[in-house]
Amino acid sequence: MNSDVATKNNASTKTKSKKKRSQWSEVWRRLKQNKMAMAGLVILTILVLLAVFADVIADYDEVAIKQNAAVRLQGPSKDHWLGTDNLGRDIFARMIHGARISLMVGIVAVSIAILIGGTLGAIAGFYGGKVDNIIMRFMDVFLAIPSILLAIAIVGALGQNLFNLMLAIGVSSIPGFARIVRASVLTVKDQEFVEAARAIGATDTRIIIKHIIPNALAPVIVQGTLGVAGAILSTAGLSFIGLGVPKPRPEWGAMLSDGRQFLRNASHITTFPGLAIVITILALNLLGDGLRDALDPRLKQ
Amino acid sequence: MLKQRKSFVLLSMLLVITVVLSACGNKTTSGGGSSTKDELVVAQGADPKSLDPHASNDQPSTRINRQIYNTLVVTDNNMEIQPGLAESWDQVDDNTWEFKLREGVKFHNGEEMKASDVVFSFDRMANSAEVAHIIGAVKSVEEKDDYNVVIKTEEPFAPLLAHLAHSASSILSEKAVKDAGDDYQSHPVGTGPFKFVSHDSGDKVTLERFDDYYGDKAKVKTLVFRNVPEGTNRTIGLQTGEIDIAYDVEPIDVKTVEGDKGLKLVKDPSLSSDYVGFNTKKAPYDNVKVRQAINYAINVDEIIEVALEGAGTPATGPINDKVYGYNSNLKGYEYNPEKAKELLKEAGFENGFKTTIWTNDNPVRVTIAEIVQGQLKEIGIDAKVEQVEWGAYLERTGKGEHDMFILGWTTVTGDADYGLYAVYHSSQHGGAGNRTFFTDPKVDELLDKGRTATNEDERLKAYAEAQELILEGAPQAFLQFKTHNAGMQKNVEGFELHPSGSHYLGSVGFSK
Numbered sequence: 001m002n003s004d005v006a007t008k009n010n011a012s013t014k015t016k017s018k019k020k021r022s023q024w025s026e027v028w029r030r031l032k033q034n035k036m037a038m039a040g041l042v043i044l045t046i047l048v049l050l051a052v053f054a055d056v057i058a059d060y061d062e063v064a065i066k067q068n069a070a071v072r073l074q075g076p077s078k079d080h081w082l083g084t085d086n087l088g089r090d091i092f093a094r095m096i097h098g099a100r101i102s103l104m105v106g107i108v109a110v111s112i113a114i115l116i117g118g119t120l121g122a123i124a125g126f127y128g129g130k131v132d133n134i135i136m137r138f139m140d141v142f143l144a145i146p147s148i149l150l151a152i153a154i155v156g157a158l159g160q161n162l163f164n165l166m167l168a169i170g171v172s173s174i175p176g177f178a179r180i181v182r183a184s185v186l187t188v189k190d191q192e193f194v195e196a197a198r199a200i201g202a203t204d205t206r207i208i209i210k211h212i213i214p215n216a217l218a219p220v221i222v223q224g225t226l227g228v229a230g231a232i233l234s235t236a237g238l239s240f241i242g243l244g245v246p247k248p249r250p251e252w253g254a255m256l257s258d259g260r261q262f263l264r265n266a267s268h269i270t271t272f273p274g275l276a277i278v279i280t281i282l283a284l285n286l287l288g289d290g291l292r293d294a295l296d297p298r299l300k301q
Numbered sequence: 302m303l304k305q306r307k308s309f310v311l312l313s314m315l316l317v318i319t320v321v322l323s324a325c326g327n328k329t330t331s332g333g334g335s336s337t338k339d340e341l342v343v344a345q346g347a348d349p350k351s352l353d354p355h356a357s358n359d360q361p362s363t364r365i366n367r368q369i370y371n372t373l374v375v376t377d378n379n380m381e382i383q384p385g386l387a388e389s390w391d392q393v394d395d396n397t398w399e400f401k402l403r404e405g406v407k408f409h410n411g412e413e414m415k416a417s418d419v420v421f422s423f424d425r426m427a428n429s430a431e432v433a434h435i436i437g438a439v440k441s442v443e444e445k446d447d448y449n450v451v452i453k454t455e456e457p458f459a460p461l462l463a464h465l466a467h468s469a470s471s472i473l474s475e476k477a478v479k480d481a482g483d484d485y486q487s488h489p490v491g492t493g494p495f496k497f498v499s500h501d502s503g504d505k506v507t508l509e510r511f512d513d514y515y516g517d518k519a520k521v522k523t524l525v526f527r528n529v530p531e532g533t534n535r536t537i538g539l540q541t542g543e544i545d546i547a548y549d550v551e552p553i554d555v556k557t558v559e560g561d562k563g564l565k566l567v568k569d570p571s572l573s574s575d576y577v578g579f580n581t582k583k584a585p586y587d588n589v590k591v592r593q594a595i596n597y598a599i600n601v602d603e604i605i606e607v608a609l610e611g612a613g614t615p616a617t618g619p620i621n622d623k624v625y626g627y628n629s630n631l632k633g634y635e636y637n638p639e640k641a642k643e644l645l646k647e648a649g650f651e652n653g654f655k656t657t658i659w660t661n662d663n664p665v666r667v668t669i670a671e672i673v674q675g676q677l678k679e680i681g682i683d684a685k686v687e688q689v690e691w692g693a694y695l696e697r698t699g700k701g702e703h704d705m706f707i708l709g710w711t712t713v714t715g716d717a718d719y720g721l722y723a724v725y726h727s728s729q730h731g732g733a734g735n736r737t738f739f740t741d742p743k744v745d746e747l748l749d750k751g752r753t754a755t756n757e758d759e760r761l762k763a764y765a766e767a768q769e770l771i772l773e774g775a776p777q778a779f780l781q782f783k784t785h786n787a788g789m790q791k792n793v794e795g796f797e798l799h800p801s802g803s804h805y806l807g808s809v810g811f812s813k
Contacts (some may be wrong), residue, residue, distance in 0.1 A: 004727055067675040069603045072767060086553075087607060160687070242662060247671055248684045261533060261553055 005068055030294040037290020043283035050098040065089065065248040073266045080171030083268040085259060091272055094250035098273065101251045102280065105166050105235045106228040112170030114224055117177030122208055122216075124178065135183065139175040147172035151234055157242045162245055169234045173227055180223050184216035190213075218225035218295035229284035236277050252277050323615065329551025338740075339586040340523040341793075345548040348503050348528040353486040354471040360711070360802055363468045364548070365506055365526050365790035367803045369409075370471030370491035370646075373400055373419070373450075374462050378797050378805075380572075380623060380715035384473055386414065386492065387450075395457040395755055396440075402448045406511040408474040409496040416444040417492045421475040423452075423496050432469035434723075438752070444450035457753045459760055463714035468803060469487040494519040494807035504528060520795065520810025532664070539564055539788050545808075546789040546796060552610035552665065558788040569798045572763045573618050573711040575666075576777040577658070577673060578737045580703050585654055592775040596634035597675055598680045599778050608668040613781035618768045619721060621782040623800050626751070626764035631772055632778055641680045653681025657742050659706040660686065661694045666707045669780070673707075699732030708736065709783070717764040722748050739776035757806050 031037055050057070058064055068088035076083045082091040124135040142150070154168035188194065189212060197207050236253030238244045245251045252273040257271030341711035354370055357363070373387040387400040406414040423442040427433050438458035443451045454461060464470065477490035489497045494516065495508035508524040527544065529535045532551030537556060549560055550566060558566045574676035577599070579586035586592060601615040618631040645651065660670040670686045677684050684705070689697065698706050712720030723734030726748050730738050747767035754760045772779070785802055795808040 006517070058676070059462050067672060070606050072607060220626065247667075248674060261551060264557065265534065265553055300609075 016238075027291075027294045031290055034293060036286045037294075040283040040286030043279060045140040045180035047105060047280060047283070051103050054096040057096060058090065060097060061094040063090050065094075069225070073262065073269075075266070075268055082272045083266070085255070085269045086262055086266070086294060089250075091255075091269065094255060095252070095273060095276055098250040098252045098255060099183055099276070101162070101245055101249065101282075102232045102235055102277075105162070106231040108166045109170035109173065109225050109231040109234075110227040112167065113173040113177045113227065114220060115237060116170075117174040118181045118213075118220065121178035121181030121183075121187050122213060125182035125190055125228055126204070126208055126212065131181070135178070139178045142172075142175040143179075145297045148234060148237060151238060152241075152243060154180065155238060160243060160246055165235065165238065165244060168238075169231045172234075173230065176227070177220065177223065180219050181216060184219050185212055187214050188215045205275045221297065222292040225284055225291055229281045229288070230279055231278070232284075247261060324421045325808075330389070338792075339521055340525060340804065341521040341545050341809060341811075342525045342527060342543065343546045343548065343806070344527045344529040344538055346528075346532065346535070346729070349371055349500075349506060349526075351486045352489040352497065352500065352506070354469050354473070355426050355432055356434075356486060356762060358432050358469055358571065358710045361528075363801075363803045364712075365508070366468050366491075367493070367805050368495040368508055368524060369489055369493045369497055370468070370473070371406075371466065371493050372470050372472065373402075373465045376463065376466045376715055376799075376801070378799050380625070382466060385466070386419075390462075393451075396450045396454045398461060399445070400450045400452065402450065403515060404448055406492050406515045408492050409490045409511055410474055410477050411513075412474050412476050414474070414492055415447045416450045416474060417447075419450045419472055420444050421478070422471070422473045425473065425478070428467060429469075435467050435469050438464075438659055457681075457755045459752065459754060459757075460714060460718040462473075463716040463719065467714055493571060493586060495524050498523075499766070505599075514807075518809065519807045521633045524806060532689050536788065539790070542790070544810075545793055546787055548787050548802075548804075550786050550788040552608070552612050554765040554788075555610060555612065555786065563791055564788055564789055565793075566786055566788045567796065567798055568612070569783050569800070570614070570621065570623055571711070571785035571802060572713065572715060573709050573785070573802070575613075575669070575707070575709040575780040575783060576616070577669075577780060578698075578703075578706050578708060578777040579738070579775075580701055580705070580738060581776050582701055583704065584646065585650060586704070588648045589774060590644045590648035591650060592778075593634070594641040594648065594680065595677065595682070596775050597637045597644065598641035598682075599634075599676055599780070600636040601633075601780055602636065603676075604669055604672050605626070605781050607672060608665050609783070612784040612786065614780035616781050618779065618796045619725065620712055620768065622715055623715055623723045624712045624720050626720075626761060628765040628768040631768060633772070634775075638679055642751050644810075645680060645682075650681075653683060655683045655685075656704045656726075657685045657687050659689050659694065659698065659703050660805050661691045662688055670707055673778075675683055686743065695711045697730065697748075698736045701731065701736075701738055703736075706736065710734075711802060713803075715800065717768075718748075718752050721764065721771070722752065727766070737776035739771075739774065741770060741774055744770050744774070 027104060059060040066089060069090065071084050072086055072088035074084045080090050080092065083097065085091055120135050124132040150172040154171060155164055158164040194207060194211055197211050235244060239251045239253030240257040244254050255273040256270050262269050344699040345361055345364060349357065349365050350359050351357040351362055352366060352369065354366045371386045373385050374385050375385040377383050386406060388403045390398060390400045392398050402416060408414055420442050420572060423436060423439065426436060438454045440453045440455045445451055471491060476488045477488065478485050481488040487500065494511055494514045496511040498507040498509050500506045505528060510519040510522050512518065529538060532549065533554060535547035536550055536554040539547050539558060540561060555566060572810055579592050581587055589784050604660040605611060605615065606614045615633055617633040618628060620627055620813050622629065645653065658665045658670050658673060669690065674684045674686050697703065710720065710724055723729050723736060725739050725744055727740040727745050729735040744767050747763045751763040751767065754763060785798060787796065787798060789796060792812045794810050794812045798804055
């Protein structure tokens with residue numbers, strides 16, 4: 001992406017774009033060496049594939065939300081790989097349809113946060129002074145409110161649906177991204193290439209978008225990966241207390257909450273969604289850590 | 302340095318584990334070795350709203366108030382009226398009743414209960430927003446002498462005795478109420494077998510045996526009502542021995558309790574029924590065919606099996622056979638999705654419609670909502686389940702903002718009047734009880750007649766007909782009559798379920 005942008009727009013030369021491309025392939029090379037990170041990536045790929053092809057694997061109307069009292073509370077078997085819940089619905093089918101919600105909320109929420117928080121952070125970091133002060137103090141106020149509480153308040157006020165859920169989780173993680181982007185913009189903005197761009201008369205917007213952001217991206221990528229994990233956890237948390245996606249649409253946190261009553265009689269209802277949450281978060285964290293190592297400038301040489 | 306820190310962590314972990322384990326150990330010994338046990342711990346699912354019987358009409362409060370207070374007459378465990386604080390009574394004419402009070406009954410503050418306290422209590426009750434409706438038919442309560450009270454009604458009111466047995470009709474000490482002022486609910490004083498000791502809000506209420514009680518003294522010295530909202534935790538409490546009696550064992554835990562060697566479970570049909578109410582003011586529920594169609598579309602057997610683990614019987618009408626005035630000829634609606642589709646077609650909703658089902662966060666109701674949602678989908682109705690917080694739930698259904706909602710009704714007095722008038726009479730629209738806004742002049746007429754008729758046969762006939770019309774008018778989808786239960790330690794003796802759910806605990810003790 002960034003290398004493309006560089007090729008098309010950067011007036012300097014082809015050599016620079018080549019160098020940039022090799023920089024990203026360098027990152028990829030380093031990431032490949034990190035076995036844990038690759039494990040995380042593989043797990044995530046599988047999850048994404050399951051989520052994308054959920055309808056092919058198990059039909060939503062006919063399997064995932066179809067109640068069947070005759071087979072309720074059954075343990076794992078040939079027909080129902082992960083057993084059935086208290087309404088006789090197939091837990092495996094519900095989990096892969098639930099993965100859609102979790103991944104979608106995670107990614108969309110983090111995108112909202114990066115877009116808004118990143119813009120605010122970049123403006124604050126680049127202009128400094130009063131602008132910086134106003135934006136960041138505003139962010140501090142946001143940070144003072146626990147993010148899950150803020151999300152609960154937003155969903156509570158706007159009503160319970162998928163969009164509001166994504167919005168709530170996204171908005172509540174804006175300040176974190178604003179801070180990170182601001183910090184990395186601060187480290188980049190005084191470097192020579194920025195001064196050079198300014199010297200040839202580039203506008204502020206151009207400098208921020210074309211020069212500063214691409215170079216301040218590394219920590220955002222890492223935080224974004226970890227942020228998706230956080231967002232998935234928040235979604236599960238909100239669903240657990242009944243503020244998530246409306247029933248009967250399956251969601252991991254809601255599945256945990258529904259199965260809680262049956263913990264002692266049919267523990268598989270809670271075990272599998274619980275495991276799904278754990279594995280997803282673990283995978284995202286492994287990948288995030290791997291990316292951090294791969295992107296760390298100290299290792300660049 | 303690092304090593305030191307590591308060993309410190311290890312040490313502190315060890316410490317924590319030891320403390321936890323020893324705490325567990327203590328608990329089991331105090332629970333197990335109990336030959337001289339004198340404390341009965343009862344767990345229920347919610348904290349009482351108020352121990353002032355005139356400020357609450359919720360079951361958690363009533364269950365405790367029953368132990369602290371007495372009423373003029375009581376309903377026994379078979380719902381028969383028995384003498385309470387009044388040893389006898391006499392209906393002088395259609396509108397006048399005379400009660401002779403028991404002499405020498407002491408309040409917990411040492412005062413003797415006299416006619417003036419009775420008059421005071423009913424005056425106070427009549428001014429309470431929460432419970433005044435229960436004695437709405439009463440015109441005046443007068444003191445004839447210290448031990449005789451005359452109650453007059455506006456017009457003949459047949460179910461008067463059942464209403465006087467309601468826990469809201471408890472007799473309070475005039476002196477105690479006046480002494481306590483605004484803070485009466487934290488100093489409740491009654492004549493019951495237990496007196497109030499303390500209320501740790503949200504946690505527990507502690508009562509103590511009242512040694513001057515006029516009847517049989519309580520078997521245990523201390524009675525503790527604990528608030529354990531999560532049903533599973535009540536069962537676990539039973540198994541670990543920290544709870545002696547757990548009210549309302551969750552359907553899923555019933556088998557666990559029954560299968561436990563140290564525990565037993567009693568269950569009985571209750572006076573409660575569950576229903577899915579419609580907002581009959583709103584389209585499409587203003588069409589009786591739609592309402593009937595939904596009744597046919599719901600498979601109640603499946604709800605009973607899945608949500609209640611079998612703890613109920615399909616409702617045959619608005620009230621059940623434990624209630625006086627029950628019409629045993631009614632059969633209820635069968636499960637017949639084909640007929641449901643036909644009725645929808647006749648009503649002009651061949652392709653179904655979109656709607657919402659409201660429920661509060663009660664896990665059984667949430668499950669019922671989800672099952673109903675699935676069953677309605679089969680006949681093309683696309684319902685959305687929304688969970689609404691309890692306070693808002695009552696308020697908003699009272700205002701008529703809902704489409705469909707899940708609720709239950711307990712006929713605590715055991716008389717058809719209480720079970721039908723508030724829920725189906727058009728004068729009771731909204732928060733008073735008729736949350737479906739059902740209106741049928743014929744039903745109104747029959748319910749008024751049942752209330753005022755002095756001839757028992759006439760009453761029964763009016764109620765039988767009213768139930769038929771209500772079933773046909775289908776202001777709600779009739780679900781089930783609930784079975785209620787209580788789990789307890791094997792050594793608990795003398796416990797019996799009261800159909801209203803407020804069980805008497807004075808005679809409960811431990812076997813040696």
